[in-house]
Amino acid sequence: MRDVLNENFIKFKDNIAIISGDENYTYAEIDRQSDGIANYLSSQGVREGEKVILAFKEKLECIISMISLIKLNATYIPVDISKGTQYYNEIQKQVSSSITCTDDENISGIKVNKIIDSQSGLLKIKSKKCRNDKDFIAYIMFTSGTTGIPKGVKISQKSILNLVLNQDIVNFDDKTCFLQTGALTFDAATFEIWGTLLHGGTLVLADTNKITDHHYLKQMINKNKVNSLWLTSPLFKGISIFPETFENIKQLIVGGDEVDVESVNRIVQKNKNISIFNGYGPTECTTFSTMYRVTKPVNDKKVPIGKPLNNVSVYIVDNNMKVINEANKIGELFIGGDGVSEGYINNPEENIRSFIKFEDNLVYRTGDLVKKDLNGDLIFCGRKDRQFKIHGFRIELSDVENRLNQLDFINDSAVLSLENNGVKSLYAYVTTSNHYTGSKTQLIKEIRKKLPPFINLTSVIILDEIPLNKNGKKDYKQLKQMIQSKVKDFKDTNNNKLKDIVKKYIPNFSENKDVSFFNLGVDSLTAMYIANDIEKNYDINVTAIDILMNPTVNELKKLIKNKRRNKKNNVDSNNIERITDYQKSYFIDYINNPNSTKYNIPIIFQIDTNLDNNIIINSLKKVVENITQLNQTFQIKNSNVFVKNNTDFSVEILNEKLNVESLIIPFNLEKGPLYRFKIICDGDNKWIFMDFHHIIVDGKVLENVLQVFFNQLENKEQQLISNNNLITNINFDTDEILNFWQNKFKNLSLGRLPYDFDNGESLTNNIYKYQLSEKITDNFLNKCKDMRMTPFEGLSTIFGITLSIISGESTSMFMTPYRDDFYNDNLNMRTKTLWIRSDFLSDEFFYKYVEKLVREIRNSEQNAYISFEKLHEIIDEKQLNSMPLIAYHSSKFIKSDMLQHKKLLVKPISPKDGMATINLQIYRNENILNLDCEYLSGLFEQETIKSIIQIFISVLNAFCNGNWNQTNEDFVCHEILKGGLY
Numbered sequence: 001m002r003d004v005l006n007e008n009f010i011k012f013k014d015n016i017a018i019i020s021g022d023e024n025y026t027y028a029e030i031d032r033q034s035d036g037i038a039n040y041l042s043s044q045g046v047r048e049g050e051k052v053i054l055a056f057k058e059k060l061e062c063i064i065s066m067i068s069l070i071k072l073n074a075t076y077i078p079v080d081i082s083k084g085t086q087y088y089n090e091i092q093k094q095v096s097s098s099i100t101c102t103d104d105e106n107i108s109g110i111k112v113n114k115i116i117d118s119q120s121g122l123l124k125i126k127s128k129k130c131r132n133d134k135d136f137i138a139y140i141m142f143t144s145g146t147t148g149i150p151k152g153v154k155i156s157q158k159s160i161l162n163l164v165l166n167q168d169i170v171n172f173d174d175k176t177c178f179l180q181t182g183a184l185t186f187d188a189a190t191f192e193i194w195g196t197l198l199h200g201g202t203l204v205l206a207d208t209n210k211i212t213d214h215h216y217l218k219q220m221i222n223k224n225k226v227n228s229l230w231l232t233s234p235l236f237k238g239i240s241i242f243p244e245t246f247e248n249i250k251q252l253i254v255g256g257d258e259v260d261v262e263s264v265n266r267i268v269q270k271n272k273n274i275s276i277f278n279g280y281g282p283t284e285c286t287t288f289s290t291m292y293r294v295t296k297p298v299n300d301k302k303v304p305i306g307k308p309l310n311n312v313s314v315y316i317v318d319n320n321m322k323v324i325n326e327a328n329k330i331g332e333l334f335i336g337g338d339g340v341s342e343g344y345i346n347n348p349e350e351n352i353r354s355f356i357k358f359e360d361n362l363v364y365r366t367g368d369l370v371k372k373d374l375n376g377d378l379i380f381c382g383r384k385d386r387q388f389k390i391h392g393f394r395i396e397l398s399d400v401e402n403r404l405n406q407l408d409f410i411n412d413s414a415v416l417s418l419e420n421n422g423v424k425s426l427y428a429y430v431t432t433s434n435h436y437t438g439s440k441t442q443l444i445k446e447i448r449k450k451l452p453p454f455i456n457l458t459s460v461i462i463l464d465e466i467p468l469n470k471n472g473k474k475d476y477k478q479l480k481q482m483i484q485s486k487v488k489d490f491k492d493t494n495n496n497k498l499k500d501i502v503k504k505y506i507p508n509f510s511e512n513k514d515v516s517f518f519n520l521g522v523d524s525l526t527a528m529y530i531a532n533d534i535e536k537n538y539d540i541n542v543t544a545i546d547i548l549m550n551p552t553v554n555e556l557k558k559l560i561k562n563k564r565r566n567k568k569n570n571v572d573s574n575n576i577e578r579i580t581d582y583q584k585s586y587f588i589d590y591i592n593n594p595n596s597t598k599y600n601i602p603i604i605f606q607i608d609t610n611l612d613n614n615i616i617i618n619s620l621k622k623v624v625e626n627i628t629q630l631n632q633t634f635q636i637k638n639s640n641v642f643v644k645n646n647t648d649f650s651v652e653i654l655n656e657k658l659n660v661e662s663l664i665i666p667f668n669l670e671k672g673p674l675y676r677f678k679i680i681c682d683g684d685n686k687w688i689f690m691d692f693h694h695i696i697v698d699g700k701v702l703e704n705v706l707q708v709f710f711n712q713l714e715n716k717e718q719q720l721i722s723n724n725n726l727i728t729n730i731n732f733d734t735d736e737i738l739n740f741w742q743n744k745f746k747n748l749s750l751g752r753l754p755y756d757f758d759n760g761e762s763l764t765n766n767i768y769k770y771q772l773s774e775k776i777t778d779n780f781l782n783k784c785k786d787m788r789m790t791p792f793e794g795l796s797t798i799f800g801i802t803l804s805i806i807s808g809e810s811t812s813m814f815m816t817p818y819r820d821d822f823y824n825d826n827l828n829m830r831t832k833t834l835w836i837r838s839d840f841l842s843d844e845f846f847y848k849y850v851e852k853l854v855r856e857i858r859n860s861e862q863n864a865y866i867s868f869e870k871l872h873e874i875i876d877e878k879q880l881n882s883m884p885l886i887a888y889h890s891s892k893f894i895k896s897d898m899l900q901h902k903k904l905l906v907k908p909i910s911p912k913d914g915m916a917t918i919n920l921q922i923y924r925n926e927n928i929l930n931l932d933c934e935y936l937s938g939l940f941e942q943e944t945i946k947s948i949i950q951i952f953i954s955v956l957n958a959f960c961n962g963n964w965n966q967t968n969e970d971f972v973c974h975e976i977l978k979g980g981l982y
Contacts, residue, residue: 012200176201243270280305304377425458598913619712633672646672765914800838884918
């Protein structure tokens, strides 16, 4: 595999290899980044055959790490960290691996994003003579285990190569654009990732949490010109209701469970150019062993699973271990050939049972029953044992019974499966011990605590005894009939339409309309089916998330009513309501990045060690009582966000050495509080640490927070501060405002900043500080005063010129925070982001450029009231993410006799997560300007930032002392360059 990869990295170096969000990564970029990781891992002792755990939240870094380990001929082991530390520890124990690559701060291991930052551009690892690369184990994939102990399947490089290079059914080439939908811990990812990258194609990374939403899926396909994708069978069935989703897809591979005939026929009838492949194969045989291609409607009751792939052998075997050659005769399926695993890791008993010699070949006993039709295609006929597959997880029903029977309050159990309207459900009959006195609800809660999360029991029925058949065994046939007698087919009526939709997918639905669907076994896939039916019946846009956020019939009724009313009034029902428009972008960013600290506003200052802690705590409490918005948190309901109050108040006292970085941690916007107060007693020093989330606090609010705090310390009389929650008299999105922003971004083409690296995914924030002299500061402020412009307008002019110089382009765009003065008495977080366009044209007079930019800034301020949603419709997200930011903070001092230092500059600490590519924060400290240039270490080296600041200072000097009656070109040559840029 290593050789094929290296050839592709050269052959297709300029092709797009991976698309993640709005970022495109070429084969050359992926090659460089994976080399960096591989070199670092090699330096940490990773050798050929070494096992390395990959525990990632983000797909991109995980895939790059996979490539790095293939380059080392090491073995990668993807782990789903959402299953918790116990699951992670179990896998770590099984594989005996001491090395973990991760992007999760809660997991001890090598932080790959930091490696990419620091190791980019290293020389490639040189290939060396070794045994055949194909013999190395490429990965270990853990299958679901109902006993609670997952089984690790070893897959060799040879098996992967056979799956994606030696086949002639699914077409892979350098024109393939594959939407990667599966979790990286599922074996379908093998087909998606390596099938694409080993052919020079483009892999588009989808958000696994959003793929049940057909709107999102269609958007991803159309936006990225996707032509191929894989879906699980249940997910395909749900989305097939909207066949237009697949109108641009040429190849759709479906698998993981039986494929619904009706869904397949619906798609091929609507989309004439599509090929649907029913892919069958267990994890133990490298994703797919057989395939069947569908290009026209299927006339049979089942879609065949097809014929074996190249270099794969299949056998249909009877109970006497004899091969069945006749058509339509059922037997167990054995699979041999190049796809078969070397076995489970550290599980000899299961290896003996599952991997056997048959006709002198190593084969895997699937436990699946199949038959061969007259065309020689295989037809899936169920399981030989009591194994059940739901949402891609194999569940052995006998194992579930054993786990239930181990609970001290259960005597016996019988578990069976039932399918209703295409939705598979698990039911458990139990008998309880004599000493159990709890309610049925308590019983169900206890059972669900003990079972793995993917074993979701739709219903638990308590019996006096489990019925037996004539042979003295559990009578599953009778139990199934008992369930079916309760499950009826309901027809929709106008009066009970919604309830009937829910009943269709939840057979044991309660008549109580306030019972949560979660208590009835509903998961995201079932929610998708319900959402699809509601969309069709009510002609509104409903997603699975809507169902999960409104999980009772009564809540759904309200949601539907609101969406229909909003549609009638031409209002988007998905808009966030109640919170101000100023706060929307922050909340949406939180939903996407809940562990980020980039919107934290932390400050710390030293205080008199003799000051009693109780006085400090009481003063902080008065701050919260006076500035009531500090109590705000946010609650999602009916797909909207509402402000709620959290009155919890606490101050933590720490007796330890000051470590500022450890104090800055993410906020939970839904739980709160959204502030933190800590008193740190560090020997002879005492510090007060405050941290706030930007969604409730900006510079103006912070100023008042500190003013109230110090007034309380000094026993000064405190005047209550106006703090209205909502601004209702602002007219957003007028035609004039929309036209202004549309014209600003029309035909916009920005020059590239001088990035040292291309790792834009790294959000690690570094800072470079510079202080202007009092003379230069005074000169600049006087110049701004003479020209009747604000210091910020002057600094923005200088910033715009600097960006043009370093990018080599006349047009540049940058961001700035803006807070209007009209509502100065309102202390809500009212800072918006403005986008400033600078056109530094070479043949234009410099004074004209300055006038134009000042006018641009003032016009932007006048047109600030555009809603978050509309602005993002106008502006390309990729442009927004790449823009630098500048902010100016005028002198704001808090005077207090309590402080060891008589004056305190309100200057927040820089969080470790960056907000912009370059974030120039300029603080005025009396007659000195302090420049704090924050930057993303994944893009810039500090020497580059230092050079940019020196250019900025050179432009500032020319701005103050130069001849403004020159053209911009002459101004740069004569005024800026004559003094040197360094």
